[in-house]
Amino acid sequence: MAKLFPKLVSSLAVLLLLCQFGYVVCQSTNPSDRNTTLPADEETALDDLMITLGLGLLLSSPCDNNYRGIKCKCPNENNAVCHVTGLDLSNLELDGQINATALASLVHLEEIDLSHNQLYGSIPDVTMGNLSSLTSLDLSDNFLNGSIPSFLESLTSSLGYLDLSGNFLIGSIPSSLGNLPSLYSLDLGFNELSGQLPPELGRLGHLSYLGLSSNNLGGKVPENYAKFTRLQWFSVAGNRLTGQVPRFIANWTALSYLFLSGNDFEGELPLEPLFNMSNLRYLFVSDVRSSAGFPFPKNANMTGIRYLMIRNCSISGEIPPYIGDWSRLTYLDLSFNSLTGGIPDSMKKLNLSKMFLTGNMLNGTVPSWVPDTIEDKADLSYNNFDDGPKKGEGKLNIQPNRNSIRDLKNKCRGKPKYDSLYINCGGGETVLDGKVFEADSTASNYYPAPRENWAYSCSGDFGSETYDSSDYIKNVDCAVCDSAGTLLYNSTRLCPLSLTYYGFCLFKGNYTVKLYFAETVYQSDEDYSNLGRRVFDVYIQGKRELKDFNIKEMAYGTNKTWTASFTAYVGDDHLLNIHFFWAGKGSFQVPGFSYTTAALSLNGPLVAGISVTAKFKVGGKGLSPSKIAGITAGSVFAPLLLVAFMWKMGWLWKSELDEITIEVQGKSFTLKQIIDATRKFSPKMEIGRGRFGIVYKAELPNEIKLAVKKISPHSKQQGKDELQREIFNMKSLHHENLVQLLDGYSIKDLHLLVYDYMHKGSLHHALFEPNSTTKLDWKARFGVCLGIARGLKYLHEEKRFKIVHGNIKPSNILLDNSLTAKLSDFGLATLCDEEDPFMAIKAKGSRVYMAPEYSMGKAITVKADVYSFGIVLLEIVSGKVSADYTPNQEAEFLLDKAGVLYDKGRILDLVDKKLASSYDRKQALTVLLLAMKCVKLSPTLRPKISEVVSVLEGEKRIDEISESDDTSSANIGGLCGACSRVLEIEPIS
Numbered sequence: 001m002a003k004l005f006p007k008l009v010s011s012l013a014v015l016l017l018l019c020q021f022g023y024v025v026c027q028s029t030n031p032s033d034r035n036t037t038l039p040a041d042e043e044t045a046l047d048d049l050m051i052t053l054g055l056g057l058l059l060s061s062p063c064d065n066n067y068r069g070i071k072c073k074c075p076n077e078n079n080a081v082c083h084v085t086g087l088d089l090s091n092l093e094l095d096g097q098i099n100a101t102a103l104a105s106l107v108h109l110e111e112i113d114l115s116h117n118q119l120y121g122s123i124p125d126v127t128m129g130n131l132s133s134l135t136s137l138d139l140s141d142n143f144l145n146g147s148i149p150s151f152l153e154s155l156t157s158s159l160g161y162l163d164l165s166g167n168f169l170i171g172s173i174p175s176s177l178g179n180l181p182s183l184y185s186l187d188l189g190f191n192e193l194s195g196q197l198p199p200e201l202g203r204l205g206h207l208s209y210l211g212l213s214s215n216n217l218g219g220k221v222p223e224n225y226a227k228f229t230r231l232q233w234f235s236v237a238g239n240r241l242t243g244q245v246p247r248f249i250a251n252w253t254a255l256s257y258l259f260l261s262g263n264d265f266e267g268e269l270p271l272e273p274l275f276n277m278s279n280l281r282y283l284f285v286s287d288v289r290s291s292a293g294f295p296f297p298k299n300a301n302m303t304g305i306r307y308l309m310i311r312n313c314s315i316s317g318e319i320p321p322y323i324g325d326w327s328r329l330t331y332l333d334l335s336f337n338s339l340t341g342g343i344p345d346s347m348k349k350l351n352l353s354k355m356f357l358t359g360n361m362l363n364g365t366v367p368s369w370v371p372d373t374i375e376d377k378a379d380l381s382y383n384n385f386d387d388g389p390k391k392g393e394g395k396l397n398i399q400p401n402r403n404s405i406r407d408l409k410n411k412c413r414g415k416p417k418y419d420s421l422y423i424n425c426g427g428g429e430t431v432l433d434g435k436v437f438e439a440d441s442t443a444s445n446y447y448p449a450p451r452e453n454w455a456y457s458c459s460g461d462f463g464s465e466t467y468d469s470s471d472y473i474k475n476v477d478c479a480v481c482d483s484a485g486t487l488l489y490n491s492t493r494l495c496p497l498s499l500t501y502y503g504f505c506l507f508k509g510n511y512t513v514k515l516y517f518a519e520t521v522y523q524s525d526e527d528y529s530n531l532g533r534r535v536f537d538v539y540i541q542g543k544r545e546l547k548d549f550n551i552k553e554m555a556y557g558t559n560k561t562w563t564a565s566f567t568a569y570v571g572d573d574h575l576l577n578i579h580f581f582w583a584g585k586g587s588f589q590v591p592g593f594s595y596t597t598a599a600l601s602l603n604g605p606l607v608a609g610i611s612v613t614a615k616f617k618v619g620g621k622g623l624s625p626s627k628i629a630g631i632t633a634g635s636v637f638a639p640l641l642l643v644a645f646m647w648k649m650g651w652l653w654k655s656e657l658d659e660i661t662i663e664v665q666g667k668s669f670t671l672k673q674i675i676d677a678t679r680k681f682s683p684k685m686e687i688g689r690g691r692f693g694i695v696y697k698a699e700l701p702n703e704i705k706l707a708v709k710k711i712s713p714h715s716k717q718q719g720k721d722e723l724q725r726e727i728f729n730m731k732s733l734h735h736e737n738l739v740q741l742l743d744g745y746s747i748k749d750l751h752l753l754v755y756d757y758m759h760k761g762s763l764h765h766a767l768f769e770p771n772s773t774t775k776l777d778w779k780a781r782f783g784v785c786l787g788i789a790r791g792l793k794y795l796h797e798e799k800r801f802k803i804v805h806g807n808i809k810p811s812n813i814l815l816d817n818s819l820t821a822k823l824s825d826f827g828l829a830t831l832c833d834e835e836d837p838f839m840a841i842k843a844k845g846s847r848v849y850m851a852p853e854y855s856m857g858k859a860i861t862v863k864a865d866v867y868s869f870g871i872v873l874l875e876i877v878s879g880k881v882s883a884d885y886t887p888n889q890e891a892e893f894l895l896d897k898a899g900v901l902y903d904k905g906r907i908l909d910l911v912d913k914k915l916a917s918s919y920d921r922k923q924a925l926t927v928l929l930l931a932m933k934c935v936k937l938s939p940t941l942r943p944k945i946s947e948v949v950s951v952l953e954g955e956k957r958i959d960e961i962s963e964s965d966d967t968s969s970a971n972i973g974g975l976c977g978a979c980s981r982v983l984e985i986e987p988i989s
């Protein structure tokens, strides 16, 4: 809507311009016999004012042309001089300043409305005292700063309406405002005013509207405010007022709107007198501290009430049935008290739109009328209700109840599993500082993570028609680009009132809890959200760690990051509780009103990320992050990884097979369905055997197929949380030339990895097995070579953490329908013990692909994969298996043969005879020469995989890639065959 105005303004300007040149007969609309000239000084002042406001020069006499927003008074006689008496320049996207001198020169002004623009600078100062006729001044919703000038004192007795709300005003409220006897409406809300409420305001006997909400005002409500007998609207919500909520409020018999929420009031609420104010339509009280609980009054006569909020005020006892008599009630919030009993049946009569009973101790069954009669939303979570009616679930929120969290906690059954937790609040899975932050991107109120290692719950309501639960997540594209953690801050979780994250099954001990924040919601001038103040509290393990916390202040601005670390102790329940709670401070907008600044209702806690790390070592040797990030000697092959994975995941129970689901091609299947689809791991469904287990085909409905790897249990455990991270790492790898890991599960002694199914089976099958129906012509073979290289390039060079595949061989390279090569069995390698390479070498059928450094105890780098890749290239071109050395058996060592042919300059003799002459000689030569470079003895002499890719893609010639200084082939070929033989002879224990 606001965007329309500039167009309007400019078309008016064009119109005026045309008038000046006489093209349009504007003047005729005014009686031509009337002289409507402004006095020269007023005309100049008006021009000066308009220029600084950002509106530009007036091109004609404003009084003549009924220029929108400028009101003149012209006495009826001829030749009378007009005067500007009103400026109605609201909502014109004016982005200049107010020229105080010019404004004060318009001495006949009665009404000034510059509201809802983007004016900056301070409130016009000094000589405003000249405006002796001023009755109304509205500067609300701008970006004015500075303090409220004391000149207002000199404003005359005529001023009745003063609205300075929605600016950046600081300082205290001048007591001189009490000298404006005619003032009936005063709004200073949504500023940054501090200090106390001036008692002088009590003199304003005509006051019917007093808005002071969303400031930093402190102290008590002055006693002499008792005299506000005409007051209809009183709002001090979102400040820091102290003391008791004054009883004298009940004497304000005209009062309809009362907003006291979000202060530091304490003691017992004077509910009895308040509940007998029959004119009251809105009553908002929250966060009143009281050492003892107190019940609702016995009687009440608040029959006019429409919106009632008494939140977090230590009310105990039952919900009084008389609430059912408040027939106009549409909004009821009694959350976070200590209410007991059930929901009174009398409330059936009400036409409630929203009802919040969150966080009490209500019990029994949820009456069946609740979803029928509540129009929009009923939040009953954090009570002891039995499971409620199933219908109307969208608007009825019962989970979690107090037992759900206990149940989740008990799942762990005293067997902690984790020593860390990383969550990217509001966003997808991402990596920061080598840690995988789990995805947290649902918009539901309650979400237990699939692995049940954490959960969040969010309650409350933005109280705005513009925003709903989809706004629980705020995505901003690279708003916080200056930090390495961009992805972490790109999305944040926003919750209207109460947001709790639970970490389950953590080991007992001290943890560092680090919270990541950035104000990315209240940041825009366009929607005035920049005026917003988000103030909330953070509790960790029940202890308030941050009170009245304001991200924007701490980070010195919007879109700036701020982190805080705390120490938290996790005890015998292995549970960590991080609770973000909006205690009503800061921005507060009254629900049920439509605002031009609606974005300001996006209040409540906001958090971008959580990391929880143990300050202790959990049994055995954990893996340091550097081991994951870099590639160390031990980082190949990982039976132990899987062991740990299983161990870690082993806390799910059989009954949960039905609950765990996996998304495949937009459909979701339960784990049970998937297992059934392998015919309960029937040998008939076996499609492969690997080091760690057997791979089965799962045939699901709709022709959907999966590959399910069932891993045989091992006994050793290690890795713990690194392990889980590793699984997440593997899931996060997406590349055309990788088989996608869809998920990993472990239920007691059943451990599964679920992959995309590859229809054509393995490269080994296609190349070497006689029963294969897959024909690999030269084009396909070359495509496979390139595919493998690209897959490896992704693993080696395109991720934040380098990944050594560690097991490149034709049986680990799968082919899809279009014969695209996909690497499988990757990612398992990044976590393992130092002894693993030797274990791997023991694995039959793999030795020949192993780079010599494995046997030499040297550091294993990505170049080990390059070596294996070289062997595979030779196999693809030759169509021959590079046989393992088997004692007492003649075997042809492909590598030896290649070395010999290479030295003789006849390497092309290696090309598969099956291809006859239908192959590209140049390509074949390139592939073979590349292969020879890849299998060099010294890792440093082998090319990087990206160089291999660029040669295969034809971007570089083979002689352009980093030329090694070797001159002979002595260090290739047969020597490595010898290596593996050496190994065989001297087995390593």
Ligand SMILES: *[C@@H]1O[C@H](CO)[C@@H](O)[C@H](O)[C@H]1NC(C)=O
Pocket (backbone or CB within 6 Å): 035, 036, 037, 079, 080, 081
């Ligand atoms: C209009 O008023 C001004 C000054 O008040 C005067 O100078 C001028 O002659 C008047 N014009 C007409 C057309 O009466």
Ligand SMILES: *[C@@H]1O[C@H](CO)[C@@H](O)[C@H](O)[C@H]1NC(C)=O
Pocket (backbone or CB within 6 Å): 044, 045, 048, 049, 052, 099, 100, 101, 102, 105
């Ligand atoms: C403000 O208005 C006064 C009086 O019309 C003028 O002299 C002055 O130049 C104006 N200031 C600016 C910055 O335009």
